[in-house]
Amino acid sequence: MTTLDDLPLRDNLRGQVPYGAPQLNVPVALNVNENTHRIPEAVAHDIVARIAETVIGLNRYPDREFSGLRERLARYLGHGLTAENLWAANGSNEVLQHVLSAFAGPGRTLLGFAPTYSMYSLLAAGGDTTWIPGLRDDEYELSAETAVAQVREHQPNVVFLCSPNNPTGTPINLETIAAIYDATDGVVVVDEAYAEFAPDGTESALSLLPGRPRLLISRTMSKAFAFAGARVGYLAADPAAIDALRLVRLPYHLSALTQAAAEAALDHTDEMLAMVDDIRGQRDRIVARLSELGYTPHRTHSNFVLFGGVEDPQALFTALLERGILIRDVGIPGHLRVSAGTESETTAFLEALSALSSKA
Known part of the structure; x- marks a missing residue:
């Protein structure tokens, strides 16, 4: 029986194991x-109705710029963001894949602080980017001093910061994020997939976006919105960074059905986050x-x-x-x-x- 070893697989993928739980x-x-x-029943019925309306027009390609979804995401996030600051894809993993496709690749490096989300290294391998597993402080915390020293040592093209961090749950304070940004000329991505579960009053890295065009904040609807099966991730950044992601996305990457479902869910934000x-x-x-x-x-x-x-x-x-x-x-x-x-x-x-x- 044929195995991976019999195929002309890229060298950097040999020995890799697919992500999976x-x-x-x-x-x-x-x-x-x-x-x-579960999604509240009344909200579920509205989502289904929106999808049903969309099915009639599936002979046409979806809105390539998913304008309605981006407008709703901007309103949800606040912080003075507009649709031009927003991006979305099929889960935050695809969002991060777009980021690496635009800013990483062969001969470039991605720095993260281990232990962290295991998909980071797999996304790096998929894009032939060198993954650098940085170190954390005791109790899996990450101080500005520890992080900046490693950024200066490795000079990565991209830095991924998971906050709160998966699998440890530990957050990264805004001062540390700002210090990391100032220590590199590369792109800094803050993965806030679990941001909604932080204690009340916890400030998001979204507040750091003004004046930082290389800072990108990734979010997802999978967790707090109970929308994991819909596969909707999104990102907030300077409009120029959003333009960079357009260069690498596949045409019409967000289906009309996905857009309709996500827009309906966002129209019921209070119920979805209850x-x-x-x-x-x-x-x-x-x-x-x-x-x-x-x-x-x-x-x-x-x-x-x-x-x-x-x-x-x-x-x-x-x-x-x-x-x-x-x-x-x-x-x-x-x-x-x-x-x-x-x-x-x-x-x-x-x-x-x-x-x-x-x-x-």
């Missing part, structure tokens, strides 16, 4: 940081109970918790799975990660973990 049919799936709350407070409450509940059980949860501004103090991560992962609860082994020794689910899902996880911990 276990997709198992279990009662409680808390492994991929999804928003496990579950965010509940998710934050369940996350804080997980943190508190983990500490009571003797684990070491890390600071998190996201909808998930990374916790250490796990003597045998694979054994605990398996024991929970046997009880119908799927969480994530992200490969950090002594750690596991769990998403905050609904109240009942969170209760199921905590009760199972308590029972297993009492037997340890």
Whole structure:
């Protein structure tokens, strides 16, 4: 049987493993940081109606500039942004792929601070960009001093900053982001996929955009908007940076159906985000109970918790799975990660973990 080794694959892709988390049919799936709350029924009906209206015109190509969606995204983000500051694609992964296609590539480098989102290195490999895994401070924090020293050492063409960071949940303060920007002539991308789950009053890196044309802020509708299956990611930046992304996108990359669904969801922003407070409450509940059980949860501004103090991560992962609860082994020794689910899902996880911990 033919294998990858028999094909003329690019050298930098040999030995690579595709991105993926276990997709198992279990009662409680808390492994991929999804928003496990369903879309409100009334909103769902409106989304379906908009899609139905759009189907009639599918003989025509979609709006190549997805103008209506960009206008709604600008209104949602605020900060004085207009449609000219917005970009969107099929999930934030494609947004980041566009960024690397425009500003990275052969002979160029991408710096991130590990452990961080595993897709960054895979996106780099896909675009033949050299991935540089930088180091973090203790407890997975990232100070300006630590980050700037590495930026100056490596002089990367692109820097990816995940804030809150996946898989650790730790945020990066605005002073650190500004210092990194000032230390490089390259593009700095702040991935704020989990921004809506930060404590009230937390300021977004969007506030740093004025006067910083090389700063790009990536967001997604997958998490807070419970829209993971729709695949809608977006980015805010200087209009010149948006023009750069136009150079590398495929024609009509956002389908008319995707645009219609996303526009409808954004027209119901309040209803779509109504579950965010509940998710934050369940996350804080997980943190508190983990500490009571003797684990070491890390600071998190996201909808998930990374916790250490796990003597045998694979054994605990398996024991929970046997009880119908799927969480994530992200490969950090002594750690596991769990998403905050609904109240009942969170209760199921905590009760199972308590029972297993009492037997340890």
